[in-house]
Amino acid sequence: MNVKFNEFNRMMEIEFQFRDVEEPNLFRNIFPYNEIPRLVFNHRIVPMHVPKELYITDTTFRDGQQARSPYKVEEICRLFDLLHKLDNGSGTIRQSEFFVYTKKDREALTKCMEKGYDFPQVTAWIRARKEDFRIVRELGIKETGILVSCSDYHIFKKLKMNRSKAMETYLGIVSEALSENTIPRCHLEDITRADFYGFVLPFVNKLMELSKEAGIPVKIRACDTLGLGVSIPGIALPRSVPQIIYGLLNYGGVPSEWLEWHGHNDFYRAVTNSTTAWLYGAAAVNTALLGIGERTGNTPLEAMVIEYIQLRGNGKNLNLKVITEIAEYFENELNYEIPPRTPFVGRAFNATRAGIHADGLLKGEEIYNIFDTTKLLGRPPVVAVDAHSGLAGIAAWLNSYFLLKGENAIDKKDERVARIKEWIDKEYESGRTTVMGDSEMEWLASQYFPELFSMHQSRTE
DSSP states (O other): EEEEEETTEEEEEEOOOOOOOOOOOOOOOOOOOSSSSOOOOOOOOOOOOOOOEEEEEEEEGGGGGGGOOOOOHHHHHHHHHHHHHTTTTTSOEEEEEEEEHHHHHHHHHHHHHHTOOOOSSSEEEEEEEEHHHHHHHHHHHHHEEOOOOOSSSEEEEEEOOOOOHHHHHHHHHHHHHHTTTOEEEEETTGGGSSIIIIIIIIHHHHHHHHHHHSSSEEEEEEEETTTTOSSSTBBBBHHHHHHHHHHHHHHHHHHHHHGEEEBBOOOOOHHHHHHHHTTTTOOOEEEEEGGGOOOBBOOOOHHHHHHHHHSSSOOOOOTTTHHHHHHHHHHHHHHOOOOOSSSTTSSTTTOOOHHHEEEEEEEEHGGGGGSSSHHHHHHOOEESSSSTHHHHHHHHHHHHHOOOOOOGGTTTTTTTHHHHHHHHHHHTTTOOOOOOOOHHHHHHHHHHHHHHHHHHHHHHH
16 A cells, blocks of 8 residues: 655545456446435545635537537527626636537637637537547647546446556547647546546546646546536545545645536536535536536536625626526527526526515515516516416516506505406406416506506606
8 A cells, every 4th residue: 555745735645546447347336227326425524625716617519519409600609709798807707618520610619719708718628539639739729628538337338448548548648738738628527437546536646747747737627427426425435526526636636726527417416516516626617508418408507607606705797697698599599498497597587476475576576586686687576477476466567567666666455456356367267277478467457557558668768
């Protein structure tokens, strides 16, 4: 057993040794496959280590394109502009990665580079193949992701290699990138099913040695490819997000600013795991707009923007209203239907139907609204009217739709509100099951509150 001095915590510690194996370690005690994966505890608690700076990176034009029809060049350019506008010079949305394999991919990448934005920076994604890196070199890209699958599921079953051959292949392409002064970002695919001490750490130690020799960063992206990562303290590896990040920092020697988390949402944990990665030492989390990505999707970029502000207490210069612009672009121009209740971007994310909630909105908006969505996202709270909305729901809809506040607000006790309710009640007594549409509510308002339309028209002119 070898020991070495750990410069991260200034202690003598065991040095983790590479273990070659004849048969793949598939962790069948945790992943039986014919059963739901298990949450196994080792009760090991590691300390938080929040980096000085936190960043968001984007994979909309790489992983995001693997879950929908490919974007057109002009669509990629428009979305890239919106990412830049959302970042607003803050440097929080640090990078966006692109495919390089088709003519369209290369054209979009080149056009985005030509915009000359400081943020997000344009980076690439390639397989660990020399012919792939040749494309990156020809395009003049300063940083590229390199797929370096690290679980035995991938090494043995997909690549048909053993661990020694895989490591040799990976180190070869990383060395070539460093020789061309290109920053390699090693995507440790399927890390939440990998032998962390027997393959991941020895491999990462080699990468850090190459980085030191070249004087060039070698970044590490920990990829939770199947969304199996868990943030619960005391969960055993390979599923523990805190232990993965702590191990890469403490034993792998990876500086926080070179460390990134890439999560998927297969078990509803994408956002929580990404936040956990930040808390335990990864400076960057990788995301996609609206969470669009392979299978259940990636961590939504807009969600991590809000998480960032909650952690830091402010959003630097981030322009949050662009989140609404992005949602509108997807729905109106890309014909992508966002589920209405999707947080921050769905049409009904801050809508209420319950009469008691609507009554609360009438008395004070912040009682049932998560924050001032009108000011921060350009999205006022919405009231949907149905059989259960009552007088309060109708009054709240009128006030919200016609932007009535203070002394101009309509009271639920107004007899005209009661007459509208009578009309709506008859609709549902006749067997109606759908919610009242805005056009219907507008018609009812024109019958009982005609003065609102002249007021609304003068406000919008």
